[in-house]
Structures are given as C-alpha cells and as structure tokens.
Amino acid sequence: xxxxxxxxxxxxxxxxxxxxxxxxxxxxxxxxxxxxxxxxxxxxxxxxxxxxxxxxxxxxxxxxxxxxxxxxxxxxxxxxxxxxxxxxxxxxxxxxxxxxxxxxxxxxxxxxxxxxxxxxxxxxxxxxxxxxxxxxxxx
Amino acid sequence: xxxxxxxxxxxxxxxxxxxxxxxxxxxxxxxxxxxxxxxxxxxxxxxxxxxxxxxxxxxxxxxxxxxxxxxxxxxxxxxxxxxxxxxxxxxxxxxxxxxxxxxxxxxxxxxxxxxxxxxxxxxxxxxxxxxxxxxxxxxxxxxxxxxxxxxxxxxxxxxxxxxxxxxxxxxxxxxxxxxxxxxxxxxxxxxxxxxxxxxxxxxxxxxxxxxxxxxxxxxxxxxxxxxxxxxxxxxxxxxxxxxxxxxxxxxxxxxxxxxxxxxxxxxxxxxxxxxxxxxxxx
Numbered sequence: 001x002x003x004x005x006x007x008x009x010x011x012x013x014x015x016x017x018x019x020x021x022x023x024x025x026x027x028x029x030x031x032x033x034x035x036x037x038x039x040x041x042x043x044x045x046x047x048x049x050x051x052x053x054x055x056x057x058x059x060x061x062x063x064x065x066x067x068x069x070x071x072x073x074x075x076x077x078x079x080x081x082x083x084x085x086x087x088x089x090x091x092x093x094x095x096x097x098x099x100x101x102x103x104x105x106x107x108x109x110x111x112x113x114x115x116x117x118x119x120x121x122x123x124x125x126x127x128x129x130x131x132x133x134x135x136x137x138x139x
Numbered sequence: 140x141x142x143x144x145x146x147x148x149x150x151x152x153x154x155x156x157x158x159x160x161x162x163x164x165x166x167x168x169x170x171x172x173x174x175x176x177x178x179x180x181x182x183x184x185x186x187x188x189x190x191x192x193x194x195x196x197x198x199x200x201x202x203x204x205x206x207x208x209x210x211x212x213x214x215x216x217x218x219x220x221x222x223x224x225x226x227x228x229x230x231x232x233x234x235x236x237x238x239x240x241x242x243x244x245x246x247x248x249x250x251x252x253x254x255x256x257x258x259x260x261x262x263x264x265x266x267x268x269x270x271x272x273x274x275x276x277x278x279x280x281x282x283x284x285x286x287x288x289x290x291x292x293x294x295x296x297x298x299x300x301x302x303x304x305x306x307x308x309x310x311x312x313x314x315x316x317x318x319x320x321x322x323x324x325x326x327x328x329x330x331x332x333x334x335x336x337x338x339x340x341x342x343x344x345x346x347x348x349x350x351x352x353x354x355x356x357x358x359x360x361x362x363x364x365x366x367x368x369x370x371x372x373x374x375x376x377x378x379x380x381x382x383x384x385x386x387x388x389x390x391x392x393x394x395x396x397x398x399x400x401x402x403x404x405x406x407x408x409x410x411x412x413x414x415x416x417x418x419x420x421x
Contacts, residue, residue, distance in 0.1 A: 021251060025307060032303035036288035042275060042306075043285035043376040046391045053395075057402060106405040107398065115370045139284075 011037060015068040019083075024056060027068050031079065038072040044136050047116040048079055051134055054112050058086045058105055067131070075138050080123065082131035090130050093122050172229050187224050188217070191239060195220050198243050202251070212247055219246030233411055241410035245403040267305040270295055276386045285377045285387060309388075354404040362397040369394060 015030055017023045028049050035045040056066075067082035084090070088104030093113070113120050113134070123131040163171065163186040174183035192213075199212035223239035231238070274294045278286035292299045355363055361383070368374045368382060369390075376394070380387040 025310075028310075029303055029307050032288065032306060033300065036292075036299040036303065039287045039289060041285035041287055042291070043387055043391075045288075046376060050391075050394065050398075054398070106402045106409075111370065112398075115373065 010072050010074070012069065012071045014070075017066055017068070019060065019062050019064055019066055023066055024053065027052060030068065031070060034070045034072060035077060038077055038138060040077050040136065040138050044077075044138070048077065048134065048136050051113055051116045051120070052079065052081055054107070054109055054116075055081055055084060055089065055132055057107075058089050058109060059084060060086075064129075076118070077136050077138065079134045079136075080131050081134070082123070082125050083129050084131065085129050090122055093120070093132065168235060169229070172227065172235065175224070176229060184224060187235070188220060191220050191224070191235070192217070194236060194239065195243055198240065199247060202247055207251070212250070215250040216243045216247050219243035222246070231411065238407070238411060241407045242403070245406055249399060249403070264301075264305045264308045267295065267297060267301060268309040271302065271305055271309070272386060272388055275388055279377055279380070279387060285375075354401045357400055357404055358397050362393055362400075365390060365393050366397050 011034065013030065013034060015027065017026060031048060031052070032045065035048075040048075052068075059066075064085070065083050067080075069080040069082070071078045086104070089109050092105060092108075092110045095110070113132075117134050118137050119135045121133050123133050125131050163174075163180075163182045166174070166183070166186070168187070168190070171180075171183040171187050174180040175187065195216040196209075196213055199209050199216050202212055203209050219242045220239055223235070223242040226242075227235055227238050271291060274291060275286060278290060278294060282290070286294075288299050288302050291302045295302070297305075355366075358366070365379055365383065368379045369376065374382065376390045377387050380390045383390070385393075
C-alpha cells in the first residue's frame with residue numbers, strides 16, 4: 001500500500017517517549033487531541049488507535065525510545081510511529097505478496113493495518129529501527 | 140510396582156469412581172487431568188487449581204513493584220490458571236506448568252494493560268464517559284456517521300480535552316463493561332445464522348493469513364462475527380454497530396477484546412513451541 005507524501009501539513013506534533021506501560025495511553029490522548037482539531041470522526045480515530053496498539057503489541061515491552069509524529073493535512077490525519085525494531089513486522093508490511101505470512105509476529109499485522117487504514121507504509125529511520133506511516137481520511 | 144502395573148493403576152484412578160478410601164488429593168497430576176478430560180470431574184479440576192496456586196503467587200510476585208496489590212494480581216492470575224486447566228490438552232506432550240505459565244502471565248499483563256495509567260479515574264470523568272456512550276449513539280443516528288470529538292464536546296457541554304480524557308479513562312473499565320449493553324440476543328442469533336456460511340469462508344481466510352482458525356474458535360460467535368465484518372467485509376465500526384445492533388463504542392471494545400484473545404493464544408502457542416524445541420521435539 002503506497003503512501004503519498006503530504007506537503008505542508010497544518011500541525012505537526014512529535015512525541016518522544018520511553019517504551020513501557022504508560023506510553024500507549026499518552027499516545028492515545030495525544031492522538032485524540034489532534035483528532036479533535038481536524039474533525040476526525042470517533043470511529044476513524046479508534047481505527048488509528050488500534051493500528052498503533054497492534055504495532056506496539058509486536059514490540060519489546062521495554063528498552064529504548066518510541067516516537068510518535070502526528071500531523072493533520074487537509075482532510076486527513078497522519079501518524080508516524082517510529083523506533084520500532086521488530087523486523088518481522090517490517091518485512092510483512094513491505095512484502096509484495098499480500099498473503100505472505102508473518103513469521104515472528106503474534107498476529108497478521110499487515111491484514112489488520114490494511115483493514116484499519118486508508119494507507120500505510122514503512123519508513124527507514126536510523127538503520128536499526130523503522131517507522132510506520134499511517135493515514136486516515138476524515139471522511 | 141512394574142511400569143505395566145503402574146499404567147493400569149493410573150488408568151483406573153484416572154477414570155470412573157475413585158476406589159474406596161482414595162481421595163483426589165492422592166491422585167497424580169496426570170490422573171487428575173484424565174479425570175477432568177474423561178469425566179469433567181469438578182473435584183479433579185479444583186485439586187489441579189489448588190496445586191498450581193503457588194505458581195500463580197510466584198508469577199504475581201514478579202509484578203509486585205508495579206503499584207498493584209499482589210493479592211489482586213493473584214486473583215487475576217488465577218483466572219489465567221483456570222483457563223489453562225480447562226484448555227490443557229494431555230496429548231500435547233508438555234507439562235501443565237509449561238502451558239499454564241504464559242496463560243497466567245498473559246492474564247496479569249492484560250490486567251495491567253486494562254488498568255493503564257488511569258488507576259484512579261476521577262468520578263466526574265467516569266460519569267462523563269457514561270454520558271458519552273449514550274451521546275455517541277444518539278449522534279451516530281442523527282448524523283448518520285460517527286461524531287467528532289468537537290461534536291461530542293458540544294453535545295455534552297464540556298471541553299474537547301475533557302472528552303478526550305473521558306474516552307481514554309473509559310478504557311480502564313472496558314473489561315467490566317464488555318458484557319453489558321447491546322441489542323437483543325434473538326436478533327444477534329438471527330444475524331449469526333445468516334452468516335454461518337460466510338463465517339466458514341472467513342475462517343479459511345484467517346487460516347491463510349495466519350491469524351489462526353483455532354484461535355478464532357476461542358472467541359464467542361458475536362466476536363467472530365464482528366471481526367469478520369470489520370476485517371473481511373471492510374465495514375466501519377459504525378456500520379458493524381448498526382448491523383449487530385450495539386453501540387460503536389461497544390464494537391470498539393469487542394474488537395480489542397477479540398484481538399487480545401487471539402494474541403494471547405498465539406503467545407501461548409509460541410511458548411509451547413519454544414518448550415518443545417527446548418526438548419528437541421521439533
């Protein structure tokens with residue numbers, strides 16, 4: 001699934017947070033706040049929440065830092081979740097074969113993200129970790 | 140006693156009424172498991188749970204520093220133990236303790252996840268969350284789409300920040316509210332009957348996509364239907380809610396619960412495979 005690079009987003013918020021129990025609730029609140037500025041309906045916001053939760057469930061529970069970059073381009077909401085290290089997830093998300101299984105993943109992350117999002121794609125970050133860029137239109 | 144005699148005695152004590160004077164406490168773990176499987180023997184089940192409670196306590200203590208009373212964690216872990224005892228398959232060739240450990244850990248971790256950061260949610264936020272559940276439903280009907288946070292704030296006469304906070308705080312209560320609300324059971328049954336054929340196909344796709352059909356069998360029919368509609372029919376949460384006759388927020392909670400269950404199943408399977416590899420069986 002291709003991701004179109006969006007030009008000149010209106011708002012950009014970046015969160016740097018240590019992995020661990022409180023990271024996810026903080027991310028959800030931040031996403032909720034940004035969604036309210038962009039009139040994103042609740043069910044679409046919840047899909048984004050679930051996509052982020054799905055990715056984090058495949059990650060180690062501690063060690064290192066996660067980043068969350070939120071932007072609100074016209075008519076949509078973009079989330080870049082960075083600092084991910086599960087290479088099995090990365091391989092599944094960039095695979096050409098839609099039905100390729102995801103060894104090393106708890107669930108089929110590709111299937112879930114395909115269903116929840118309007119678009120998503122993998123972004124290489126620092127050679128070790130990677131990010132997943134996710135987009136959801138407001139309507 | 141020879142090995143043959145030992146097997147014969149185990150076979151006798153593992154099935155049928157116990158010989159006079161014998162108590163479940165005297166039975167071996169395998170005999171208890173046999174009695175549970177063959178006769179659904181409640182006493183054998185209780186004895187197994189009693190014997191493994193020290194394991195639950197030991198695992199619960201590992202989380203003692205995370206701000207929750209250990210007694211609560213033991214309670215939660217016990218639910219995992221009961222699930223493990225009920226689901227354990229003697230033919231797997233692994234010890235019950237190997238199977239139970241990830242299940243108990245999974246249950247405790249899920250408890251922390253549900254609790255999240257909002258261990259103590261202010262009463263006002265709890266009340267707002269309850270109101271929001273109703274308002275989301277009303278506005279979804281009026282607007283014929285899911286409402287935005289700004290619309291919810293206007294309808295409940297609070298700030299958008301309060302709406303966001305209340306929605307987040309509501310997650311702490313998802314585990315208790317998950318079985319409440321919803322449409323009539325009869326309507327759901329009809330819907331399920333309509334979908335039986337399609338569901339079979341969905342399992343096949345799930346199998347292909349490695350979300351695992353056996354794991355799906357652990358979900359209740361409504362959860363399976365919701366996952367099917369959301370992930371294979373491509374319906375939005377709001378459309379699923381309308382179709383099933385429950386609120387969108389309830390659909391959201393059920394999707395999470397189902398996915399959590401699938402994930403826990405996979406983690407258990409992974410732990411078992413790991414244990415089998417350790418013994419050189421694979």
